[in-house]
Amino acid sequence: MRDTDEDIAELARALAHPARLRILRLLLATPGCIGGDIVAAVGLAQSTVSEHLRILKAAGVITGEISGPRICYALNPAALAPLVAFIDTLAPPAGDACHVPDERDTA
Amino acid sequence: MRDTDEDIAELARALAHPARLRILRLLLATPGCIGGDIVAAVGLAQSTVSEHLRILKAAGVITGEISGPRICYALNPAALAPLVAFIDTLAPPAGDACHVPDERDTA
DNA sequence: ACCGTCTATCGACGATTGACGAAAAGAGGG
DNA sequence: CCCTCTTTTCGTCAATCGTCGATAGACGGT
Numbered sequence: 457m458r459d460t461d462e463d464i465a466e467l468a469r470a471l472a473h474p475a476r477l478r479i480l481r482l483l484l485a486t487p488g489c490i491g492g493d494i495v496a497a498v499g500l501a502q503s504t505v506s507e508h509l510r511i512l513k514a515a516g517v518i519t520g521e522i523s524g525p526r527i528c529y530a531l532n533p534a535a536l537a538p539l540v541a542f543i544d545t546l547a548p549p550a551g552d553a554c555h556v557p558d559e560r561d562t563a
Numbered sequence: 564m565r566d567t568d569e570d571i572a573e574l575a576r577a578l579a580h581p582a583r584l585r586i587l588r589l590l591l592a593t594p595g596c597i598g599g600d601i602v603a604a605v606g607l608a609q610s611t612v613s614e615h616l617r618i619l620k621a622a623g624v625i626t627g628e629i630s631g632p633r634i635c636y637a638l639n640p641a642a643l644a645p646l647v648a649f650i651d652t653l654a655p656p657a658g659d660a661c662h663v664p665d666e667r668d669t670a
Numbered sequence: 671a672c673c674g675t676c677t678a679t680c681g682a683c684g685a686t687t688g689a690c691g692a693a694a695a696g697a698g699g700g
Numbered sequence: 701c702c703c704t705c706t707t708t709t710c711g712t713c714a715a716t717c718g719t720c721g722a723t724a725g726a727c728g729g730t
Contacts, residue, residue, distance in 0.1 A: 461581040461584040461585055461588075462581050464578070464584055465578065465579050465580055465581045465583075465584055466579075468575045468576070468578035468579040469575070469576070469579035471571070471572065471575035471579075471646070471649075471650075472572050472573075472575040472576035472578075472579045473572055473717090473718085474568040474569050474572045475718090476572075477568040477571055477572055477649065478568060480653060481568075481652075484652065484653055491676065491677075492675085492676060492677080500718095500719075500720090501719070501720055501721075502676090502677080502678095503677095503678080503679080503680095503719080503720065503721075503722090504718070504719055504720070506677065506678060506679085507678095507679095507717095507718080507719085508718090509677095509678095510678080510679095522726095522727095524727070524728075525675070525676060525677090525726080525727050525728060526675095526676065526677085526727095527676085527677070531653060533650075533653045533654030534654070536650055536653065536654060539578070539650070540647075540650055540654075542578075542584070543578075543640075543643055543646070543647055545588075545591065546587060546591055546638060546640045546643065547640030547641070547643055547647070580687095580688085582688090598706065598707080599705090599706065599707080607688095607689075607690090608689070608690055608691075609706090609707080610689085610690070610691075610692090610707090610708080610709085610710095611688070611689055611690070613707065613708060613709085614687095614688080614689085614708095614709095615688090616707095616708095617708085629696090629697085631697075631698075632696085632697055632698060632704095632705060632706060632707095633705095633706065633707085634706080634707070
């Protein structure tokens with residue numbers, strides 16, 4: 457992770473689609489692992505959902521682990537750090553004391 | 564602001580381009596107002612930059628105010644709140660204490 | 671071994687985005 | 701009134717995105 461503009465842009469692009477946001481919410485709301493249930497939930501074709509999953513995985517926002525016949529998708533919120541850091545740079549609101557220590561964010 | 568998935572996606576899309584990130588950084592680093600200087604900084608055609616500015620303005624991330632012959636662009640970080648809220652929803656485990664309660668955001 | 675289920679990948683299509691140059695519109699100054 | 705400067709808008713082109721159906725690979729159960 458290099459936190460370049462391209463990296464941040466790719467991260468933002470991963471979030472730049474309602475279907476992907478929905479998938480992330482679904483992943484968040486799901487206690488364990490889900491597979492094809494996502495397809496039914498978002499109401500898109502299986503291949504389309506798989507593509508969105510791939511994009512999210514490529515961006516590092518989620519992780520996929522094979523769990524028998526299914527795949528266990530899990531959120532990886534840490535991957536969003538660069539994007540959050542960028543937004544935080546733009547929006548230094550009242551409470552700057554709420555600074556999450558990111559040891560390798562110094563550069 | 565309705566904080567729907569589409570709204571958040573549009574917000575994320577506004578950040579989903581290196582040129583726009585660069586413009587935002589530039590706007591942040593600029594003390595006052597800049598106009599065509601942005602064109603030279605990003606190295607794109609003037610019309611292209613204008614288009615990016617339009618997108619950012621449409622997303623509410625920046626505001627444009629006429630200041631004589633030029634236009635004064637300024638950041639509007641508050642517009643990013645829904646996106647930040649969404650990301651915060653995904654990544655709550657670490658520092659949830661850093662929550663800025665916005666009582667009028669509930670509606 | 672076979673089948674059913676689940677996921678990933680391929681190829682194709684339409685829609686959208688990003689880029690440019692050219693031209694038009696708005697605001698001041700001579 | 702005309703001129704200049706700055707920004708926006710228009711038309712066009714290539715590239716990418718989002719979607720789908722169909723297909724292929726992997727795994728567990730019968």
